[in-house]
Amino acid sequence: MTAPFASFGNLSIDDLVFVDGTTQWAVPGGNAVYAALGMAVWGERPSVVAPFGPDYPIAKLEDRLDLSHCPQIPLTLRDWGLYEEDGSRQFIFRSATRNWDDFSPRAMDVRVGIGAAHLAPLPWERHVDLVGALRAAGTTLLSIDLDDRKLAGVSLDAVARLMASVDLFLPSRQDGRAIFPDLSPADTVRRLRDLSPDTPLIALKCGADGCVAHATGSRDLIELPAFPIAAVDATGAGDTFCGGTLIGYARTRDPVQALLHGAVSASFCVESVGCTGLLEGTPAMAEGRLLQFRNDVAHLAA
Template structure:
């Protein structure tokens, strides 16, 4: 079984569904409201565990009720939470607005995630025993760099999702093996809107890139092979929240199982397509048999 460590965020998603998102200064009436466990780190951990990985989570939840629910949700999906710490104070939250087309906009309040500034006792050893380390940018960047550096020291594949898009600390891309931005994040990192040209630019900093393109699929680029695109399965999206994290978690499992990269990307795309057909983030992520059947 593929061993995956996720160093990342946990949030309680406060999800409001609306016919359309409000414009600045406008009030609209929503259709419904739900609380859904999420956070990019927790989402990737749950996605990878449901896809068949042996997953451990490093991060922090708050000492509030949300923290208890977040920990329980991870454990229920088979994620090891021994190194998911409890910090005094509130857990992170994300305010999510989902429109009738399934598109979302999100505001994140870090909460307990902001206390994770570096690796703690036992965490480098956990990373050293993994096949892959999954990272995002919802923790302090010092912790992300610390984790990536530890993975590099031990020859562990580092997969970085550069979201939310922001300036990166010097050296982070130098210790990243696979970068998985969406097209907007790729443009923010490079200043180049065209995904193919952005991928070329990113290959000067990392050896391998997968740019996710939503309903258009994904683009793979590597220093060792020509770029190629992988289409997404045609589906009707209900809620795109968590789709990128589902893709990345499933991709990490596929790579750990040594699937050829094109096959791994098709398999990850099938997982993401299943996710967007259901409401919610962590609650919408598919299990291994579903992914195998869809791919």
């Protein structure tokens, strides 16, 4: 039986090189894993659908995720994670795994029984096919995050169609700039809302600046700060935010509560390098941070 929550995307093995010359080798990564761990901190054991090979370090994930529905391939997507002095980082596919599409799930990988699914950044065609297959299989709640690398070449009509086909549209600020290069985050969300009036929730992730969002039918934008925590590494934070937001929306159907869940999930991600903080997070810890954050945000609003 497929888990009621699922994450579609990539699994990767990350070889990390830090500013001081230290390294971490064979760190379990991938946008699908981070999104699923963003769900798992709330007590779920989501299914991951992403191709991987026998070289992937499954044991390091401590059985927090269901990987039984992942397509098996000879070699896992592998990359270099290079960290810079200014805090930025870049991930470069290693030479044997540079054809990203070969490491992405396809419509044939969709199974019946998934109630809610998140689609992490993937090639555009894979997103379109997966949304159609998931809806046909009975999935009732869909969230999606985009990939900005070729997004500038996608027409606004195509963006609008994809937005209309999902429930939670959760692009990054980089994605927003690829679609609308010269707009502020707030104006980007307004233009995205013009493209798709009926998508229940649109949220533009802005990293350490939190997010700017809009719920359909509302007169006002939602501006939510990031959870107040000392950040060590932001790798995967956007993906974990999406996973938490999906859980929050599925449980409450309240856009603000969904975003609060997303920010709490991301807080576990950024407090350590790799997946460590997420693997150490528990539902009790997540609920405690949620209560704290609700109070903080209410105080800011007042």
